[in-house]
Amino acid sequence: MSDLPLRAQLASVLGRSAASLSRATGRGDGSVIGGRVALKVEPDLLTKLAKGRRLALISATNGKTTTTRLIAQALREFGDVATNEYGANMPTGHITALSQNASAVNGVLEVDEKYLPQVLVATQPAFVVLMNLSRDQMDRASEINLLAKKWRTALGKTNTHVIANADDPLVAWAGLGAANATWVSAGQRWKEDSWCCPECGGHLKRDTDPYWECPECGLSRPETTWAVDNESDTLIAPDGQRLKLRLNLPGDANRANAAIAAATAAGYGIHPERTVERLREITSVAGRYTSLVTMGVEVRLLLSKNPAGWLESFAVLDPPRVPVILAVNAQIPDGKDTSWLWDVDYTVLRGRRVFVMGERRTDLALRLETDGVAFEVADRVDEVLGRLKAEDPDITKVDVIANYTAFQQIRTAYGRVQ
Amino acid sequence: MTDTSSTLRIVWIYPDLLSTYGDQGNVLILKRRAELRGIPTEVLQVTSSSPVPEHGDIYLLGGGEDRPQILAAERLRKDGGLARAVARGACVFAVCAGYQIIGESYGDDESNPLPGIGILDIRSGRGQTRAVGEIVADVDPALGVGRITGFENHQGRTAIGPSARPLSTTVRGIGNDDRTEGAYQGQVLGTYLHGPALPRNPELADLLLRWRVGALPAVAPSWGERLHEERLAAALR
Numbered sequence A: 001m002s003d004l005p006l007r008a009q010l011a012s013v014l015g016r017s018a019a020s021l022s023r024a025t026g027r028g029d030g031s032v033i034g035g036r037v038a039l040k041v042e043p044d045l046l047t048k049l050a051k052g053r054r055l056a057l058i059s060a061t062n063g064k065t066t067t068t069r070l071i072a073q074a075l076r077e078f079g080d081v082a083t084n085e086y087g088a089n090m091p092t093g094h095i096t097a098l099s100q101n102a103s104a105v106n107g108v109l110e111v112d113e114k115y116l117p118q119v120l121v122a123t124q125p126a127f128v129v130l131m132n133l134s135r136d137q138m139d140r141a142s143e144i145n146l147l148a149k150k151w152r153t154a155l156g157k158t159n160t161h162v163i164a165n166a167d168d169p170l171v172a173w174a175g176l177g178a179a180n181a182t183w184v185s186a187g188q189r190w191k192e193d194s195w196c197c198p199e200c201g202g203h204l205k206r207d208t209d210p211y212w213e214c215p216e217c218g219l220s221r222p223e224t225t226w227a228v229d230n231e232s233d234t235l236i237a238p239d240g241q242r243l244k245l246r247l248n249l250p251g252d253a254n255r256a257n258a259a260i261a262a263a264t265a266a267g268y269g270i271h272p273e274r275t276v277e278r279l280r281e282i283t284s285v286a287g288r289y290t291s292l293v294t295m296g297v298e299v300r301l302l303l304s305k306n307p308a309g310w311l312e313s314f315a316v317l318d319p320p321r322v323p324v325i326l327a328v329n330a331q332i333p334d335g336k337d338t339s340w341l342w343d344v345d346y347t348v349l350r351g352r353r354v355f356v357m358g359e360r361r362t363d364l365a366l367r368l369e370t371d372g373v374a375f376e377v378a379d380r381v382d383e384v385l386g387r388l389k390a391e392d393p394d395i396t397k398v399d400v401i402a403n404y405t406a407f408q409q410i411r412t413a414y415g416r417v418q
Numbered sequence B: 001m002t003d004t005s006s007t008l009r010i011v012w013i014y015p016d017l018l019s020t021y022g023d024q025g026n027v028l029i030l031k032r033r034a035e036l037r038g039i040p041t042e043v044l045q046v047t048s049s050s051p052v053p054e055h056g057d058i059y060l061l062g063g064g065e066d067r068p069q070i071l072a073a074e075r076l077r078k079d080g081g082l083a084r085a086v087a088r089g090a091c092v093f094a095v096c097a098g099y100q101i102i103g104e105s106y107g108d109d110e111s112n113p114l115p116g117i118g119i120l121d122i123r124s125g126r127g128q129t130r131a132v133g134e135i136v137a138d139v140d141p142a143l144g145v146g147r148i149t150g151f152e153n154h155q156g157r158t159a160i161g162p163s164a165r166p167l168s169t170t171v172r173g174i175g176n177d178d179r180t181e182g183a184y185q186g187q188v189l190g191t192y193l194h195g196p197a198l199p200r201n202p203e204l205a206d207l208l209l210r211w212r213v214g215a216l217p218a219v220a221p222s223w224g225e226r227l228h229e230e231r232l233a234a235a236l237r
C-alpha cells in the first residue's frame, strides 16, 4: 500500500488508531468509528484503498454478515482477507476494514443494501453477491422495489460479475442488470414480497418452486448453474458434482448462504470441495447461533430482524419439547415499528413452551394470543431458566429468537459471547 | 350480514400487492373478535389476478409501496367489484396506500394525480415531508370509539370532501394534514394508521363488526386492550 498518497495513508493510520482507541475504551468493536475519522480526512479513500484488490461485495436483507464470513473463510485459502466481519456495513466500515488489512489482495465486504450502488462505483469490485430482498425496518429503510431498481441500474454501469440467488425474483431482476452473472438456486422460504413481477407488476406464476415467471411480460427465473438441495443437505456444483454440506450453522438459510459462498469462492478459483471443508469450521458468526451454557442449560441465540428471518428461525428450532424465548425491542436499530410481527405465522409454535420478552413483548403477546399460541411473559433469560428448572430440574436446552437490540442485550448480559 | 348467510365474510383485497406492514393483523383480529362473540367467519383472500367478489361483509385493503399501489388501483377500477359491493352496503376498512386509492384521486410518486376507486370522498397528494412515527387521535364522537393509536409511515396528505367526514382529530402525528386523521363515509372507513391498526385498537375493530351485525356483547379485556393502553401511554409520554 506504499503507493497510496500520503494523505490517504495518514487517514488510514488515523482511522486505525481511532478504532484501537474505541476498542480500548470499550465503546464498541471499533469498526465504525475508525472509518468515520478516516472519511473526514480523505473522501476518496475508499476508492484508493480498494484499488488493486479483488473485492467481493455482499448485500441482501438477511444473511449478509454470515455470508461475508463464509466467503472470507473460503478465501483465507490464499492468505489474508480484508473484511468487515463485525457487520459495520457502510462506507466508513469498509474503509476501516480495508485500511486494517492494507496488504490483503482479496477482500470481502458486507454492504448495507442502500449503500450498494455507491460502494459499487467507489470500489469497482470483481464480484457482487446478492442473496435476497424482503421487507425490513420499513420506518427507515428504502422500499425494496426501489432498492432493486437502483441495484439493477448501478450494476448495468459496471462490468462486475454478479453472483446471485435466481430463486428470489427481485434479486434476480436486479442481477439481470449486470453483463455477467452466475446464478445459484439458493431457495426462498419467505415469498410475501415477491408475488408481483419486478419488471411489469404482473402476478407471478410460481406453481413449482423454485421456478417463477411473469405471464404478462415474460420475465423468468434465470438458468442456474449452482444449486442447494436442502432435503439431502447437498450442494450441487456446475459440473454436477454433489457435495454434502454438513455445516455447523443451522438451517436452510445457511445452506443457501454456503451455496452462494461456494459459487463466489469458485470465482476466485477455489474448488467447492475445499470451500465446503472450510465452511464447516464456522460455528458462530458475530454471536449468532452461539450457544451459551448458564445454570446448566444450553441457551442457543438466534438473531432475526424481520419476518423472513423469523420464518427461517422457526424452521431451525429444536424439537417441540425445547422451550423458546421470543424477544422483541423497537429501538432505532430494530425499527420503531413492530407492525411486521403480524406478517409472521406463529402457529408452528403451538404446543411448544413459549416465553415473550423485550420492550415490545405486549405486541408479541397479542400476536401469539391471536394465533392461538400459549405463552408466558418474562423479563430476563435467567428468570425463564429459573422457572423451567423449578418444574423440571433436568431441562437441558432453550432456544432464543431475538431482534437486534434484544439480541445484543442478551449477549451483553452474558458477557458478549462469541 | 349478507342475505341469507349467517357467516361474516371478510374479504382481504390484493394481499399480493397491498400487504406491506403486517396488514394481515386486521384480518386476524376481525376474525378473532367476531368469533369471541360466537359469530362464524369466512376469510377470502383475493389476489390481483382474481375478480373481487361482491357478496362480502367487510373488505380490507392494506398498505403498499408506490408501484404496487398504482397497480392495485388500476386493477380495482377495472374490476369494479369493490365499488359494486359498497353500493350493496358492504363495509370497507382501508389503510395507508389502500386508504388513498379508495378516494377520488391520489398522487403517484411524483404527485401527479391518478384516479382512485371513488368510494370515499377524499383526495390525496404528496406532502413535503414523510410522516413517520406513532400517531394518536380522537375519533369522531358519533362513532363511539374513543382515542386510537397506531404507526404512520407515508408521504400522503389528504383532503376530505363534503360527502365524507374526518375519522378523528390528531393528538400526535400527522395523519391527513396535521389536524385530522382518516375519513369515513357510511361504512367505508380509511386511515393512515398502517398495518395492524385494528389489533392496536380493539374498539375500532368492534365498530366495523357492529356496522355489520349490530350490537355486540362485551368481551373480557385481554392483550389487545393492554397493548392499546401501553402504546397510548408511550406515545403521549
Ligand SMILES: [Zn+2]
Pocket (backbone or CB within 6 Å): A197, A198, A199, A200, A201, A202, A214, A215, A216, A217, A218, A219
Ligand atoms: Zn412482468
